Amino acid sequence: MASLLHPTLPLCRRHNSPSIITTSISASGEFSSIRRRRNCNLKKGGGCRSSSSDVTFIEPPWAAQxxxxxxxxxxxxxxxxxxxxxxxxxxxxxxxxxxxxxxxxxxxxxxxxxxxxxxxxxxxxxxxxxxxxxxxxxxxxxxxxxxxxxxxxxxxxxxxxxxxxxxxxxxxxxxxxxxxxxxxxxxxxxxxxxxxxxxxxxxxxxxxxxxxxxxxxxxxxxxxxxxxxxxxxxxxxxxxxxxxxxxxxxxxxxxxxxxxxxxxxxxxxxx
CATH class of the missing domain: 2.40.128.280 (Lipocalin)
Incomplete structure (x- = not known):
């Protein structure tokens, strides 16, 4: 299924060094993010982790709805x-x-x-x-x-x-x-x-x-x-x-x- 790619969407924010996030939004409304420089695994419920524990996940506006x-x-x-x-x-x-x-x-x-x-x-x-x-x-x-x-x-x-x-x-x-x-x-x-x-x-x-x-x-x-x-x-x-x-x-x-x-x-x- 075709996806819309939005680079550098602020789903994950790193506190020290910046990194590029690619967010894929499918036709069904689901989304996923891939961190290119460091692994950032999104978990159900809004958590996002890295090895240095300095990455946070910002819930998209449509998730609350x-x-x-x-x-x-x-x-x-x-x-x-x-x-x-x-x-x-x-x-x-x-x-x-x-x-x-x-x-x-x-x-x-x-x-x-x-x-x-x-x-x-x-x-x-x-x-x-x-x-x-x-x-x-x-x-x-x-x-x-x-x-x-x-x-x-x-x-x-x-x-x-x-x-x-x-x-x-x-x-x-x-x-x-x-x-x-x-x-x-x-x-x-x-x-x-x-x-x-x-x-x-x-x-x-x-x-x-x-x-x-x-x-x-x-x-x-x-x-x-x-x-x-x-x-x-x-x-x-x-x-x-x-x-x-x-x-x-x-x-x-x-x-x-x-x-x-x-x-x-x-x-x-x-x-």
């Missing part, structure tokens, strides 16, 4: 893998594998998430664009929930998460359209499952269920919200289905990837 460009391309790959799957409701086994593989590549490139340092990045309202558990064809995902299907008069709208890092509020918001007997129009509602959250370790989050509020929208938006009462203490299940733990495996200013305590992969974008 490579990780950001890699992450950008892997984000596009993940979003492409989950697009057209209706939040995961239309995903088959092959779709699940492709989405999981693309998420793992992005997680590896992004590195370990430290929420203690990046807690501000959680702030805001996030839209769910994919959940691997929705492939089970239930609105509860990997947990019990109403089934989905053509014969069931429930249409899933947007699924959102509203996170306030100052008050530790963590609300799951689900938009639903409930079918009604003809000639009545369908009823549009928004269900808000309110939680409190706390950090676990560097990247884990635990949410504790507080209450569920249902609000009609559309033609019936004038009706007041309804808070669904909880079961009496002695009738509640041993485990609170509204609570759980998950790990944030990738996080930046507009994209978040999580893995739940039941193996559920979720992908969110800021909205």
């Amino acid at each position: 490579s990780k950001a460009e890699l992450i950008a391309s892997l984000k596009i790959k993940l979003l492409s893998a989950v697009s057209g799957l209706n939040r995961g409701l239309a995903a088959n086994e092959d779709d699940l594998r492709k989405a999981d593989s693309a998420a793992k590549e992005l997680e590896a490139a992004g590195g370990t998430v430290d929420l203690s340092a990046d807690i501000d990045k959680l702030q805001g309202q996030w839209k769910l664009i994919y959940s691997s558990a929705f492939s089970s064809r239930t609105l509860g995902g990997s947990r019990p929930g109403p089934p989905t299907g053509r014969l069931l008069p429930i249409t899933l709208g947007q699924v959102l998460q509203r996170i306030d890092v100052f008050s530790n509020d963590f609300d799951n918001i689900v938009e639903l359209e409930l079918g009604a007997p003809w000639p009545l129009p369908p009823v549009e509602v928004t269900a808000t499952l309110a939680h409190k959250f706390k950090l676990i370790g560097s990247s884990g989050i635990k949410i504790e269920f507080q209450k569920t509020t249902v609000k009609t929208t559309g033609n019936l938006s004038q009706l007041p919200p309804l808070e669904i009462p909880q079961l009496p203490e002695n009738l509640r299940p041993a485990t609170n289905r509204g609570s759980g733990e998950f790990e944030v495996t990738y996080l930046d200013s507009d994209t978040r990837v999580t893995r739940g305590d039941r193996g559920e992969l979720r992908v969110f974008v800021i909205c």
Whole structure:
């Protein structure tokens, strides 16, 4: 493959006597340098040595951009893998594998998430664009929930998460359209499952269920919200289905990837 040769490019700098460096830049963006008077072996990560230990390596400007460009391309790959799957409701086994593989590549490139340092990045309202558990064809995902299907008069709208890092509020918001007997129009509602959250370790989050509020929208938006009462203490299940733990495996200013305590992969974008 043809290369562009740039003599005396300042990739290596010797402190006492000058020497000529020839730098070869290939079409793929890789580079190498050959020291003509003394051996100068570039090592991965930016080190450059000589027998007299007086040669330093100056990182080229494009090297600092490579990780950001890699992450950008892997984000596009993940979003492409989950697009057209209706939040995961239309995903088959092959779709699940492709989405999981693309998420793992992005997680590896992004590195370990430290929420203690990046807690501000959680702030805001996030839209769910994919959940691997929705492939089970239930609105509860990997947990019990109403089934989905053509014969069931429930249409899933947007699924959102509203996170306030100052008050530790963590609300799951689900938009639903409930079918009604003809000639009545369908009823549009928004269900808000309110939680409190706390950090676990560097990247884990635990949410504790507080209450569920249902609000009609559309033609019936004038009706007041309804808070669904909880079961009496002695009738509640041993485990609170509204609570759980998950790990944030990738996080930046507009994209978040999580893995739940039941193996559920979720992908969110800021909205």
